[in-house]
Amino acid sequence: MSSNVVWMVARREIKTRMLTKSTIISMAVMLVVIVAGIFVLDYFATRDAHAPASKVGVAQSVSALEEHLEVAAAQQGLDLELVALADDADAEEALTAEGDDALEAVLSGDPASPEMLVAEQPDDAIQQAVSTAVRSYVVNEQVTGLGGNPAAFEEALASAVPQVRSIEPEDSPDRFGPAYVVSMVMISLLLFALIGSGSIIAMGVVEEKTSRVVEILLATIKPTQLLAGKILGIGIFGMFQVVLLGGAAVGGVAATGLTRSLEVDLGASLALLVLWFLIGYAIFALLFGGFAALVSRQEEIGSVTTPLMFLLFVPYYLTMFMVPSDPDSTMVRVLSQIPVFAPFMMPVRNAFGALSGWELGLSLAISLATIPLLVWIAARVYQRGVLHTGGRMKLGDALKAGRS
Structure with missing residues (x-):
């Protein structure tokens, strides 16, 4: 009761x-x-993941840089798409194109000291990737000219970095x-x-x-x-x-x-x-x-x-x-x-x-x-x-x- x-x-x-x-x-x-907040959070969390790839034109004269550019972009986590150009003269036209065909930069000239042509201001990430690729190309050329192994040299160079050790446990949250x-x-x-x-x-x-x-x-x-x-x-x-x-x-x-x-x-x-x-x-x-x-x-x-x-x-x-x-x-x-x-x-x-x-x-x-x-x-x-x-x-x- x-x-x-x-x-x-x-x-x-x-x-x-x-x-x-x-x-x-x-x-x-x-x-x-609550629901709207979660979808807004999802938008900002995934916005960068769906960002379009950065397109860079590579003239025939600097085609030797392509492999080095791909490696440099992968190291930086940069989504880089290389577009081959038949002639250096196509650079300005490719930069002024509209829509999906537009390029952010065009490389031409000498692979050891290429010219990077942009419409206005260069993208820092792209410029860094190009600089890394050019250095890698020059090192390879110099090592090869001296009779060495470029792959072994780059492996030794990559390991020549300080080894960081933290006193905190690795699985600390x-x-x-x-x-x-x-x-x-x-x-x-x-x-x-x-x-x-x-x-x-x-x-x-x-x-x-x-x-x-x-x-x-x-x-x-x-x-x-x-x-x-x-x-x-x-x-x-x-x-x-x-x-x-x-x-x-x-x-x-x-x-x-x-x-x-x-x-x-x-x-x-x-x-x-x-x-x-x-x-x-x-x-x-x-x-x-x-x-x-x-x-x-x-x-x-x-x-x-x-x-x-x-x-x-x-x-x-x-x-x-x-x-x-x-x-x-x-x-x-x-x-x-x-x-x-x-x-x-x-x-x-x-x-x-x-x-x-x-x-x-x-x-x-x-x-x-x-x-x-x-x-x-x-x-x-x-x-x-x-x-x-x-x-x-x-x-x-x-x-x-x-x-x-």
């Missing part, structure tokens, strides 16, 4: 919060922003790589969901006190049942937001093909995000719901929600700045076991591959063990404060034994 009452209150909250016009419009806007982007999106979504859900609970509690609706409700149900139903209903709504928006982000990334460049398991990351949302929501919803009963007017709600917002923003910003720089530091490992820090730090550490199974299990156990204590505190404060009228009730008075 008690569970039926709680579920009845939860359904009322779901219907009230989820089916309003403002909620539907805001959710639609956020979905559009890139601080601002894909793992950083995925983890920051996750904890930002988590922060948004927790703030939104907690604020709705707090405003709902105070609204019912102000309108005296709570007195009618408590004539038929217990205060703990009312609080539990409210938290359950708004929690389902918050879960719906997380799954919908997180799923839209994962779907958009998969649709654009950005997952090919990611070394992060998006499915596992989303599942872990949902798990920590449930735990984080249970922790903060109890605090928001219980402490909101201490005030009787909407104007006073900030006095109880501000400290709770502080408890949300501090873990968020510490996670953002501490975990990416060193996800396995002693401080991070300790903080990630504290219930208010764990929902933010654990998903990010997992994205960076710095989370061991025993740490996840221990953090879950500590957080779950904390929830019954918070249930006791929230229920006690709510029972004492929800029927209190007048000025703000002190937390110490609400925690005292007995009922008013």
Whole structure:
């Protein structure tokens, strides 16, 4: 019977919060922003990959440079297309051509000191490739003239570079790589969901006190049942937001093909995000719901929600700045076991591959063990404060034994 009452209150909250016009419009806007943002990111990420090749004309007199140009362009990662010209006189005409036939530069003259003709300003990458190719050609000619082996000489020259060794492990994660982007999106979504859900609970509690609706409700149900139903209903709504928006982000990334460049398991990351949302929501919803009963007017709600917002923003910003720089530091490992820090730090550490199974299990156990204590505190404060009228009730008075 008690569970039926709680579920009845939860359904009322779901219907009230989820089916309003403002909620539907805001959710639609956020979905559009997330999907559009992913496609914009995909555009900028792949724009260079689809850039047309740079076309360079090579007159017959410098055809000996072609092989060296191809090698130099490959070393620079330059997409270079060489176009053979029958005569040096064709250079100016080829540069002024329009459309796909236009060339960015034309080489002619002596291969050891060619002339590079351009329409306006030379492209730095092309100029560098040409300079490298000319040097390679000259070296080959000189080595051959001295009776040496040009291939062996170039191999020895290529190896004559300093060998760089880093003291950091080779598999250390890139601080601002894909793992950083995925983890920051996750904890930002988590922060948004927790703030939104907690604020709705707090405003709902105070609204019912102000309108005296709570007195009618408590004539038929217990205060703990009312609080539990409210938290359950708004929690389902918050879960719906997380799954919908997180799923839209994962779907958009998969649709654009950005997952090919990611070394992060998006499915596992989303599942872990949902798990920590449930735990984080249970922790903060109890605090928001219980402490909101201490005030009787909407104007006073900030006095109880501000400290709770502080408890949300501090873990968020510490996670953002501490975990990416060193996800396995002693401080991070300790903080990630504290219930208010764990929902933010654990998903990010997992994205960076710095989370061991025993740490996840221990953090879950500590957080779950904390929830019954918070249930006791929230229920006690709510029972004492929800029927209190007048000025703000002190937390110490609400925690005292007995009922008013």
